[in-house]
Amino acid sequence: MTALHDEALVADLHNDLILLVDHFDHRGRTDYFGEFWLPELHAGGVNVQVLPVFIDEQFQSEGALRRTLLLVERIHRLAEQYPQTTVCRTGADVARATADGRIALVIALEGAHALGQDPALIRTMERVGVRVVSLAHLGRTLLADGSGVDDSACGGLTPQGLEVLAEMERLGIVYDISHLGVAGVEDVLEHARRPLLATHSACRAVTDIHRNLTDAQLKGIADLGGVIGVAAAIPPFIDPGRPTVARVVDHIEHLASVTSIDAIALGPDFIDDYYQDVHGGWVVPGMDVTWADSELRRPSDLPRITEEMAERGFPDADIKKVLGGNAMRVFDEVMGVPATTRTP
Template sequence: MSLDLHHRAVVADAHNDLLMAVAARPPERWGSFFRERWLPQLRAGGIDIQVLPVFIDEQYRPEGALRQTLRMIECAHVLAEENAEHVALCLDGADIDRALAENRIALVLALESAPGLDASVELFSTVHRLGVRIASIAHWGRTPLADGSREDATGSRLTAPGTLAVQEMERLGMLFDISHLGASGVAHVLELATRPLIATHSNARALRDHHRNLTDEQIRGVAATGGVVCVNFIPDFLTDDQAKVGVDRVVDHIEHIASVAGTDHVGLGADFVREVIADVTPPCCENTDGEDPHFDFPELEGPAGMPLVTEALLRRGLPEEDVLKVLGGNMRRLMAAHLGVRKEDLGVREEHLGVREGRTAVRDEHKAARTEGTAHAAR
């Protein structure tokens, strides 16, 4: 029952750093490495919409960050072009619908902390032209746009360029991602936002008091914009007790966020990063400053484990309708209405959404056949 529901659902993962691992290979290997290493995992996990963040490690900052950002964006285009039978790089909701109807995984490009853009807000338009549709403006520490959550003690709001970045992203139709943003920065963005926000990989601070997680007030704030909070699977953000690490703890956070914001505002942002870190970090150079979280989660170390979440949600007694929303329905709705839609076109787009929603059943017919064809599709 749970596996059948999982493969009928549209499953969206708002955060997987796999692009880092692919881009670490020579360019001539990008397409084949993705096809051999990651495509089978995504297919096995039933992933339909995959957000691909561009994140740049510290060794490239600040001088090489922009060049590496462009390189990773190019990597996304290449892997999509060389695997066009299986995936599609999508710029808006219509692209996503088309990809799903063709049984292809919809890939969406994101920037994590806007590496290399610094205070040059005009470059958001540049990366938008290159296909980026989601962005955050800080990671653990300080950027020219904002402070990350590790800097909460500063009480800093967005910088002047940071406030302009919010406005520019809203104008372009890029979803603003509050994950990793410091608490005062989140409050500032909630004051500024006129379009839905997204937290691509954040949990409930009420269940795990960690600076990377969101308070109930912040969760309600995201929901009030019409946005979605996507639950992170990294153990340290789920609990401070390793004995409690498991799929049920993921569901605890999903249920809490739903109780605070409603089931229309919860999604999944797994952050399957253990394999990526193993792929790109030499053993001699591992981070030892105590800041990086632990990643030991045997059940959910990669996309192939995603059906376990569906099983746990059903076991917890969530109605099928709510499970479908959490797995990807909420993310799909948000992207259909706002992804790639410029602010001046928003009213026109909303008028046509009713027509597009009426075609959903037709576009989703591929899901019924997918249960039988998963292995074949990953060939």
């Protein structure tokens, strides 16, 4: 690990590791996090880990709420099981945890299938510690359309989805725009009043895929004071034929050119091990899965981004912003901080 990376605060805005923890729990390996992920996080210098709760297709209707709460509970028990980690509800909690040398865990929902069409449940999620939420995955929910259905439908946020957005801002839950379809992104950028995140996205101008964001969308996020986490570990988002560290930094450079260095973070989406261990390979409905292996497969590879940015002449202060400083600014301003007013 480089000295610069070692001294920086490193925030990963998206790692689905709780899915693998749950998978191995049911196979008698209840210390899988300690055996595999904890060493990886330490090797990558990760100080802040956002843990999204993703709901597999078989649970997305009747079983979504139960499955979500079980995984949220597993994250809380994870922190009890490993005192090197702690669940954080505010930016101040994160600062205290990292100052004490612990890994700050932030609970997120990816797709928010558990809410169904009941906006009141976002308050329930806030009570159990959820602090980052997206309203759709690849497909359609009762709150919004995901980007995977943009070719066949182009729905924005439903009335309930708009209500959830407003309530999230009131409560101090950070909105995650990743996975949202084009019309939904427009709705959020029109109605949002607080900084938000794209936890794991990249630049459509660099790699043209529906999951990436256009320059106009990137600028809209930055104009709100928001931050885009670069999905560095996902080959089709970075470059299907050449998913290298260099191409990841190409996306970072493009982001800096169309927004500013203050709008960039890391959301690698280290999910390759999940697909390999659970499914025997990548299976993503609606996406071509023929791509090269990423050079960034696990958290221990993160220092390579720091090295590449340094080699290209990024100032140390800017590299530290990308590694974690920018994400922390959003957490400090929004996470667990209720809005006192909401201007029209």
